[in-house]
Amino acid sequence: MAGPGTRAADLELRGITKRFGHVTALAGVDLTAYAGQVLAILGDNGAGKSTLIKIISGVYHQDDGEIRVDGNRVVFRSPADSRRAGVATVFQDLALVEVLDVSTNMFLGQFPRRGWFVDRKAMDSQSRAFLEEHKVTVASVKAEMGMLSGGQRQIVAIARAMRTGAGIVLLDEPTAALGVRETAHATNLIRDLRGRDTTVICVSHDMNFVFDVADRVQVMRLGRVAGVRDVAATTKDEIIGLITGSVSDQPAGELP
Amino acid sequence: MSQATAGRPSAGRTGGRTARSSQPGDRAQWSRYTQQAGLIACVLVLAAVFAARNGTFLSPSNLIELLRSATLYFIVACASTLVLVGGGLDFSIGAVYALGAVVTGLLMTHGTPWPLALLAGVAVGVGVGLANAAASIYLGVPPLIATLGTFFVAGGVAVVITGGTDVYGFPNAFINIGAGSVGGIPYLIFYAVIIGLIFHVVLERTVFGYNIRATGGNRGAAAANGIRVARLDMAMYATSGAVAALAGILGAARLSTASPSAGGASLTFQVVTAVIIGGTSLFGGIGTIAGSALGAILFAEINNGLQVINVDPLYQNIFIGVILVAAVAIDQYRRKRRYRT
Numbered sequence: 091m092a093g094p095g096t097r098a099a100d101l102e103l104r105g106i107t108k109r110f111g112h113v114t115a116l117a118g119v120d121l122t123a124y125a126g127q128v129l130a131i132l133g134d135n136g137a138g139k140s141t142l143i144k145i146i147s148g149v150y151h152q153d154d155g156e157i158r159v160d161g162n163r164v165v166f167r168s169p170a171d172s173r174r175a176g177v178a179t180v181f182q183d184l185a186l187v188e189v190l191d192v193s194t195n196m197f198l199g200q201f202p203r204r205g206w207f208v209d210r211k212a213m214d215s216q217s218r219a220f221l222e223e224h225k226v227t228v229a230s231v232k233a234e235m236g237m238l239s240g241g242q243r244q245i246v247a248i249a250r251a252m253r254t255g256a257g258i259v260l261l262d263e264p265t266a267a268l269g270v271r272e273t274a275h276a277t278n279l280i281r282d283l284r285g286r287d288t289t290v291i292c293v294s295h296d297m298n299f300v301f302d303v304a305d306r307v308q309v310m311r312l313g314r315v316a317g318v319r320d321v322a323a324t325t326k327d328e329i330i331g332l333i334t335g336s337v338s339d340q341p342a343g344e345l346p
Numbered sequence: 347m348s349q350a351t352a353g354r355p356s357a358g359r360t361g362g363r364t365a366r367s368s369q370p371g372d373r374a375q376w377s378r379y380t381q382q383a384g385l386i387a388c389v390l391v392l393a394a395v396f397a398a399r400n401g402t403f404l405s406p407s408n409l410i411e412l413l414r415s416a417t418l419y420f421i422v423a424c425a426s427t428l429v430l431v432g433g434g435l436d437f438s439i440g441a442v443y444a445l446g447a448v449v450t451g452l453l454m455t456h457g458t459p460w461p462l463a464l465l466a467g468v469a470v471g472v473g474v475g476l477a478n479a480a481a482s483i484y485l486g487v488p489p490l491i492a493t494l495g496t497f498f499v500a501g502g503v504a505v506v507i508t509g510g511t512d513v514y515g516f517p518n519a520f521i522n523i524g525a526g527s528v529g530g531i532p533y534l535i536f537y538a539v540i541i542g543l544i545f546h547v548v549l550e551r552t553v554f555g556y557n558i559r560a561t562g563g564n565r566g567a568a569a570a571n572g573i574r575v576a577r578l579d580m581a582m583y584a585t586s587g588a589v590a591a592l593a594g595i596l597g598a599a600r601l602s603t604a605s606p607s608a609g610g611a612s613l614t615f616q617v618v619t620a621v622i623i624g625g626t627s628l629f630g631g632i633g634t635i636a637g638s639a640l641g642a643i644l645f646a647e648i649n650n651g652l653q654v655i656n657v658d659p660l661y662q663n664i665f666i667g668v669i670l671v672a673a674v675a676i677d678q679y680r681r682k683r684r685y686r687t
Contacts, residue, residue, distance in 0.1 A: 149570065170572040185567035187560050190632035198560055199571035206552045 100125045101146070101177075101258050102290040106155035108141055115141040117313045118155070121291075125257070128280060128290040130300040130321075134333055139293045140182065142310070143262050146291070147179035148172030159258070166184040173199070176207030180257035182263045184247040186238035192228050193217035195235050196250050220253050221246075222232055224279060241272040248279050265299050277303050309333055382625060384676065385640040388669070389647060396651035403654045410531060416646035417538035418593045422563045422617045423638045424545040424626075425589035430621055431549065432582045432629030434482075437493040438474055439590040439617060441501035443609030445469045446591025451513035451604030460520035464595055471591025473584035474500050483576045493583075497614065504606040512557030513604040524599025534596065541589070546635040558582060563631025619666060620645050623673045644669070 097108040107114070111204040116138045118305035133139045146157065151295045157164050159175050166172045174178070179185075186195050194201075196217045202209040216279045217231045226249050228242060235243060246265055251259050261280070265273045273296075280303050283290050294300050300307060301321060309316040309332035317339040331337030396403040397673050422439055428437045446623075450467030474496050481492035526533045549555040561568040561575050569575045598604035608662050624641030626633025652658075 147570070166409060168572075168574075169570050170574060173572045179570070179571055183566070185564070185570040186564035187631065189563040189566050189627075194556065194560070198568065199557075199573045201552055201556055206554070208551060208553055208556050223608050227549075 100139060100235055101291070102158040102161075103142075103146070104156050104158070106142070106145060106152045106157075108138075108145060108150060108152050111239055116145070116152070117120065117315055119310070119313070119315055121315075122307060123258070123289045123291050125289045126221070126284055126287040128303055130304035130307045131293045131310060132295075132297075132307055132329060132333060133316075136312075137310035137333075138308050138313040140262060143179070143260050143293055146172065146258075147177060147181070147260055170199075170317065173254075173256075176257040177260065178251035178258070178340075179253045179260040180247045180262060180264060182266065184243055186235045186243055186247060189234060190216045191232045191234055192221075192238070192246060193231040195246065196231075196253055198218070200254065217251075221249060223280065224249055224252070225275070228331070240267045241269055244268055245272060245275055245279070248276060252279065252283060258291070259283055261290070261292045263293055263295065265294065265296050266310065291339040294326060297329070300329075311335055315339075351612050361640050372410045379612045382634070382637050383638060383642060385624065385637065385673075389640065389644055392644075392647055392651060396647075396655055399655040405653060406530075408650070408654065410535070412646050412650045413535050413538075413643070414641045415650060417532075418597050419613070419617055419620060419645065420538050420639055420642035421541050421593045421596070422590050422613065422620050423642050424541055424635055425586040425633055426621050427618050427624070427626050427638045428545060428549060428558060429582050429586050430618075430626045431562050431631065431633040432525060432566055432578065432627065434579065434582055435489045435493060435618075435628075435670060436475075436478065436583060436586045436590075437490065437614050437618075438478060438496040438500055439586060440609040440611055440614035441499075442471050442474050442587050442590040443594035443597070443613055444604075445474070445500045445594070447594035447604040447608060448508050448513055448600035449591075450595045451516065452507060454516050454520060460517050464520075464592075467595045468588050468591050471587035471589070472584045473587070473592075475585065475587025476580060477575075478587070479583040483579055484499065497611075501606075501610065508604075508606045508607060512606075513598075514602055516599070516602060521599050521602050524596045532563070534600065537596065542635055542639055554578075554581070556618055559631055561630075565630075567578040572626040585659040588623040615646060616666075618640050619670050623670055625673075625677065627677070628674075 101121070101123040102133050106119045106121075108116040119138065119142060121129075121142070131139050131142065141150065145166070148171050151167060157166065160175070163172060164171075164175045166175070167223060169179070172207065187198065194213045197213050202212045202216070206324060213319060214231050221231065226245050226292065227239060235246070238246065244264065248261065251261070264276050264280070267284050268276060270310040277299065280292065282303075292300075304321050306318060306320055307324065307329060308318045309329060311333065316335070317337070319329065319332075328337055332339075369541070400409055421661060422443065426436060426439065430582050449470045450460075450463045453463035453466055458466070471572040478489070478493050478496055481487045481495070482489045487495075523533065534548075549558065557568070557573050557578055560571075560573060565575055594604075594609055620641035622628060622631070622641070623644060624634070624637030624639070624661045626637060644667065649659065649662055652662055654663075
């Protein structure tokens with residue numbers, strides 16, 4: 091497993107700070123993620139996990155700090171900027187359009203074109219082929235999203251992020267709404283991504299899922315980084331300690 | 347919703363069915379047309395009732411008159427369908443209809459060549475549309491309020507610049523574009539068909555149309571997936587303003603008069619009602635031009651038919667109100683059965 095220092099980071103955040111009015115959601119947060127690895131972000135409610143994801147995906151813009159992709163500084167003013175830089179995000183609310191069919195959702199924002207027109211045939215056949223390749227079962231790529239179960243929607247949302255071929259994939263609570271079998275499927279999809287040398291960053295509450303799929307864990311607490319660990323070299327107890335604050339990498343005085 | 351998924355046998359236990367069977371997809375395609383089938387049935391039943399009471403209802407000249415009376419509403423309804431599918435709402439159309447007409451009319455009576463005057467009238471509509479979009483995007487005013495505001499402003503401007511009186515004395519070439527006909531069929535019907543086809547293709551086939559539908563279906567999801575929703579709003583409302591102004595100008599050409607009191611609230615309400623009766627959702631994402639065409643035809647049919655069978659046209663609104671509520675109630679019922687929430 092490649093660790094910090096052995097190779098250049100594929101996604102690097104330095105000193106990210108984000109305030110909402112008087113609330114400081116993130117206070118000087120660093121993050122480094124590498125291709126072919128899964129970085130899990132853990133933390134209690136309000137630790138700043140979702141805010142961090144939204145900054146990387148361009149939904150929020152940080153008040154301070156910088157983002158680098160492949161060593162190049164990038165500025166995300168919108169989700170479109172983030173996508174252009176090669177970041178695909180699976181949001182917690184999935185960002186699917188329920189009244190539209192599966193293949194349109196698979197290509198949302200990136201429709202295959204023929205001039206001004208959407209190449210519907212290419213879109214359907216590529217969606218079908220991609221979903222089959224990854225054993226995603228939907229009745230039809232022309233079925234409306236709203237007719238699918240919650241688990242199917244989650245899997246389609248992950249498949250969409252894979253389809254874009256993005257070098258960096260963010261997943262916000264990918265297993266929160268899933269049953270046992272679908273969690274296993276999601277885990278397989280994430281392993282596929284890692285196998286394709288994608289940089290995967292995954293926010294989760296699910297400790298078992300994290301220890302199952304992640305290579306490294308970054309624990310957030312009260313808007314700061316409580317610690318970063320290799321999964322192979324840590325224990326659930328230590329991670330829980332970091333989450334609750336009973337274990338800390340930071341000098342006690344720095345914690346709010 | 348999540349707990350129910352684990353026990354669903356069809357969700358993937360049978361590995362051979364991977365993205366293969368097309369039945370539910372076909373059903374989804376089919377159900378898009380069932381409301382239109384209901385509308386067609388409604389149009390036909392009413393036609394039978396009117397024809398039974400007075401045979402002239404089905405005469406070619408009456409049917410042409412019926413279609414002609416639907417054209418201007420339908421042209422505006424095409425743009426309104428686009429706006430509603432895109433998750434917006436444009437109440438300013440009735441006033442823009444009048445403003446476009448009087449701007450073009452005044453320019454012509456002051457010596458501007460009619461093609462330029464027509465373009466200027468349409469440009470005013472585009473301006474009102476951009477103001478609508480800007481108010482909702484940058485000031486955070488809901489579209490209902492933004493376009494209600496511009497409804498009053500545009501209507502007020504139309505009255506002020508004309509002094510409240512009709513404008514007339516237009517060149518014949520201009521009058522001909524609205525009042526002319528070929529083979530007994532008014533030009534207006536051809537315009538409506540062409541504009542309807544253009545909007546249909548834009549909405550169903552183009553990247554712009556797909557983006558509009560995605561934005562109306564789930565604005566947050568569209569934006570998160572990189573669709574530039576603010577830019578789409580601009581294009582959508584500008585189109586709505588342009589088309590409303592164009593319809594007003596064509597109406598002025600047909601009547602040889604541009605009236606500041608044309609269109610107004612009644613046009614706004616009739617157009618939005620026709621669009622919704624045609625199956626377009628007030629909540630965005632759902633709707634077709636074909637449905638709006640049927641809605642506009644149903645409107646014109648009721649208006650025309652009640653006159654043909656000598657029923658006081660004042661009864662028209664009672665019919666319309668009942669049909670509107672019934673159409674939306676049926677739509678809600680179907681959607682509840684179809685979607686998991």
